[in-house]
Amino acid sequence: MVQLAEKSWPEAGKIFEENDVAILPVGSTEQHGPHNPLGTDHLVAARMAFEVGERTGVPVLPVVPVGVSVHHRQFPGSLWVPPDAFRGYVRAIALAAASHGVKKFLVINGHGGNTPSLMEVAGELRREHGVFAAVASAFPPMDGHAGEGETSANLYFHGHLVDMSKAVDTKQNEKLGGLKVEGFNFVYPGRFAWDTLDLSPTGVLGSAGAIIRATTASEEKGRDLMEPYIDELCALMEELKKADIEGLLPKPHK
């Protein structure tokens, strides 16, 4: 068992003597269609972090459960923090762990909206603090938000939280007012600051015009989707464990 939250401080001292690498799961609390739990992104991130930690012997920090999700705000229960608060919080957690000897992080992120902020923090840690962070999605590439892939992952990891009787397939809107929408957020060639509700009345979200399916999800599909990806994350972690921190940090000025 490698969850930091379950260890005492003397145990943690020993763990950080033996490990200069840790996993930081981050996610969000936001609508995931009428059938999935609001916590999908942080529950899956925490589970993936747990699986990778168990299989590689690397300590897992507590999950960050609320992220950059303001675009889901019209759906009851969705929570969010501003990007600067999120960046500051994640950076502070990483630096606290670094003070105990962690020099390399694998951030396992369950929510795409967090990615730009996490990459900014990773850059700052690397440039200014001598700390390396690789940022990986908690999910492999898949069909959209709350669709077959994500619903199947939930069914595989914590099926009792999914109500498949409420699952829906959703045709995505193609118009914003009189403008034609492409992808998530193009009124081509311009972009706009989209909300989920602009594209999808149910919260099951893909790209404009597409039909995003959730009713076809299954536990078996979840296993077939997530288990190979756990292996990929473990392979990265094994490389990260071996890597010398000096080689991962920025080159000096020429």
Ligand SMILES: [Zn+2]
């Ligand atoms: Zn999600």
